[in-house]
Amino acid sequence: MQEKIIKDLEQALEGQLDYKEIEELLEKPKYEHLGDVSFPCFSLAKKFRKSPQLIAEEVAGNLQQTLYKDVQVVGGYINIFYAQENAINRILNRILSEQESYGSKQANGKKVVIDFSSPNIAKSFSMGHLRSTVIGNALANIAEKNGFQSVRINHLGDWGTQFGKLIVAYKLWGNKEAIASSPIEELLKIYVKFHDEAEQNPELNELARQAFKALEDQDEEATQLWKWFREVSLAEFSKVYEQLGISFDSYHGEAFYNDKMDSVIKELNEKELLVESQGAFVVEVDSMPPCLITKTDGATLYATRDLAAAMYRWQEYQPARSFYVVGNEQSLHFNQLFAVIKKMGYNWAERLMHVPFGMILKDGKKMSTRKGKVVLLADVLAETIEMAKKNIELKNPSLQDKEKVAEQVGVGAVIFNDLKNHRMNDIEFSIELMLNFEGETAPYIQYTYARISSLLYKAQFIPEKIKFASLGDTAWQGILQLEDFPETINAAYEQADPSLIAKYALKLARIYNKYYGQTKVLTDDEGIQQRLAFSYCVATVLEESLRILGIKAPKNM
Numbered sequence: 001m002q003e004k005i006i007k008d009l010e011q012a013l014e015g016q017l018d019y020k021e022i023e024e025l026l027e028k029p030k031y032e033h034l035g036d037v038s039f040p041c042f043s044l045a046k047k048f049r050k051s052p053q054l055i056a057e058e059v060a061g062n063l064q065q066t067l068y069k070d071v072q073v074v075g076g077y078i079n080i081f082y083a084q085e086n087a088i089n090r091i092l093n094r095i096l097s098e099q100e101s102y103g104s105k106q107a108n109g110k111k112v113v114i115d116f117s118s119p120n121i122a123k124s125f126s127m128g129h130l131r132s133t134v135i136g137n138a139l140a141n142i143a144e145k146n147g148f149q150s151v152r153i154n155h156l157g158d159w160g161t162q163f164g165k166l167i168v169a170y171k172l173w174g175n176k177e178a179i180a181s182s183p184i185e186e187l188l189k190i191y192v193k194f195h196d197e198a199e200q201n202p203e204l205n206e207l208a209r210q211a212f213k214a215l216e217d218q219d220e221e222a223t224q225l226w227k228w229f230r231e232v233s234l235a236e237f238s239k240v241y242e243q244l245g246i247s248f249d250s251y252h253g254e255a256f257y258n259d260k261m262d263s264v265i266k267e268l269n270e271k272e273l274l275v276e277s278q279g280a281f282v283v284e285v286d287s288m289p290p291c292l293i294t295k296t297d298g299a300t301l302y303a304t305r306d307l308a309a310a311m312y313r314w315q316e317y318q319p320a321r322s323f324y325v326v327g328n329e330q331s332l333h334f335n336q337l338f339a340v341i342k343k344m345g346y347n348w349a350e351r352l353m354h355v356p357f358g359m360i361l362k363d364g365k366k367m368s369t370r371k372g373k374v375v376l377l378a379d380v381l382a383e384t385i386e387m388a389k390k391n392i393e394l395k396n397p398s399l400q401d402k403e404k405v406a407e408q409v410g411v412g413a414v415i416f417n418d419l420k421n422h423r424m425n426d427i428e429f430s431i432e433l434m435l436n437f438e439g440e441t442a443p444y445i446q447y448t449y450a451r452i453s454s455l456l457y458k459a460q461f462i463p464e465k466i467k468f469a470s471l472g473d474t475a476w477q478g479i480l481q482l483e484d485f486p487e488t489i490n491a492a493y494e495q496a497d498p499s500l501i502a503k504y505a506l507k508l509a510r511i512y513n514k515y516y517g518q519t520k521v522l523t524d525d526e527g528i529q530q531r532l533a534f535s536y537c538v539a540t541v542l543e544e545s546l547r548i549l550g551i552k553a554p555k556n557m
């Protein structure tokens with residue numbers, strides 16, 4: 001409907017405003033008696049040299065009134081009331097024919113790079129990495145739904161002086177079998193031990209420095225160990241990715257750029273951007289601390305590797321956009337990085353975007369990796385799944401596929417809890433709250449979906465285009481919400497904000513449950529096919545919303 005109205009207004013305004021400008025001006029009135037959509041004429045007064053009221057009257061007079069039930073001019077507003085029946089038929093039949101591709105844009109042949117998750121080898125997978133994983137995956141799905149091809153990149157933290165320490169620690173205290181069976185835990189243990197021991201025995205630091213030097217010089221033994229640490233850590237991370245249903249197109253981590261930094265440094269030098277500062281080299285950037293490129297000993301840094309990575313990705317993919325889904329504590333790093341690339345004269349720097357996010361809190365406090373004491377994501381997920389299973393045992397003990405459903409509900413609950421608020425907000429991690437079937441949760445939406453699925457199954461519903469009459473006020477609210485889906489998909493991409501889809505799905509589920517409470521869907525009368533078709537459309541869009549967020553929708557629960 002929106003689209004139709006905008007086009008109609010465009011004509012009525014005789015080309016004075018374009019589609020986008022009209023779209024920005026259109027409002028949803030606060031009260032129903034003011035129409036379904038409202039067009040304010042105040043900002044036009046200057047341009048048209050007429051009063052808003054007069055403009056509203058003229059434009060309203062030009063509208064194709066047959067499209068609407070009513071068009072009223074109130075003050076400087078044009079209040080438009082939809083012709084419900086037409087709209088219902090148009091919206092629902094569109095969903096019935098397009099099904100899950102409703103809201104998808106046509107493939108545009110462009111790529112979007114999403115750098116997300118990116119944990120550090122031999123360190124635990126932190127809550128921050130969980131957020132990045134969940135948000136990044138949703139953004140990748142959102143980009144795809146908007147017609148882009150997404151490239152999911154796991155920029156593993158697999159290089160740095162800590163590997164020198166790990167190698168030394170392993171040679172002194174490492175236990176091969178223990179590491180093979182629980183890599184992160186064991187590697188972390190010897191890493192912490194290294195730090196404790198080095199306090200008494202500072203020579204260890206010198207050994208670590210040498211070990212890292214050996215690694216950089218591609219010493220055989222050091223390289224083998226590094227490879228092995230990387231492999232076993234990645235195998236452990238992969239279990240979590242599998243559980244979350246997430247995969248990557250590339251695991252090129254920091255180490256991948258080792259042989260790609262010289263040319264970047266050379267380029268910086270040629271462009272006369274490198275400035276020496278106490279033996280180190282930096283690039284100066286406006287209104288920020290300078291970006292450190294090489295240390296006094298010539299070693300490169302995190303930023304140098306990110307610089308090389310950005311160049312590489314540009315050459316490889318020419319992305320329309322490139323997202324870095326990393327906590328807001330790294331904002332300075334990314335601002336510096338983007339500024340350096342801009343200074344190098346690359347206008348594609350504008351396509352790079354840091355997507356920051358807040359923290360996960362437990363009882364209001366930061367949930368973090370402390371010395372040796374870590375919150376393991378795998379444990380957290382296991383606990384949530386266990387709780388979900390208990391809930392099922394309580395509510396629906398005869399359910400088939402209990403294990404699988406418990407996993408889909410438990411994992412979905414964690415993901416949704418993360419995505420339902422704007423990413424910059426800190427989020428509270430409470431398993432009880434995120435599993436609450438009546439709350440703002442994944443299980444609430446999944447349950448709504450399952451409820452509709454069982455109705456459709458009972459009625460042996462087959463989706464096909466039909467003729468709709470009015471389905472009542474609540475269903476009308478639901479239909480207007482369904483109509484908003486394509487726009488929500490678009491906005492979620494433009495704003496890099498999955499929470500728009502999470503909130504959208506919650507609202508749709510809430511409206512449907514209200515409808516369900518008021519309506520006997522399965523009563524055998526002439527309206528049954530219409531009620532089922534409406535329910536089907538709601539289920540389709542709910543399932544698609546959950547899929548985009550990275551959440552499964554079981555048919556029974």
Ligand code: ARG
Nearest residue numbers: 115118119120155157306326
């Ligand atoms: N490994 C880093 C960390 O754990 C995150 C890397 C993010 N991506 C990037 N291109 N810098 O903090």
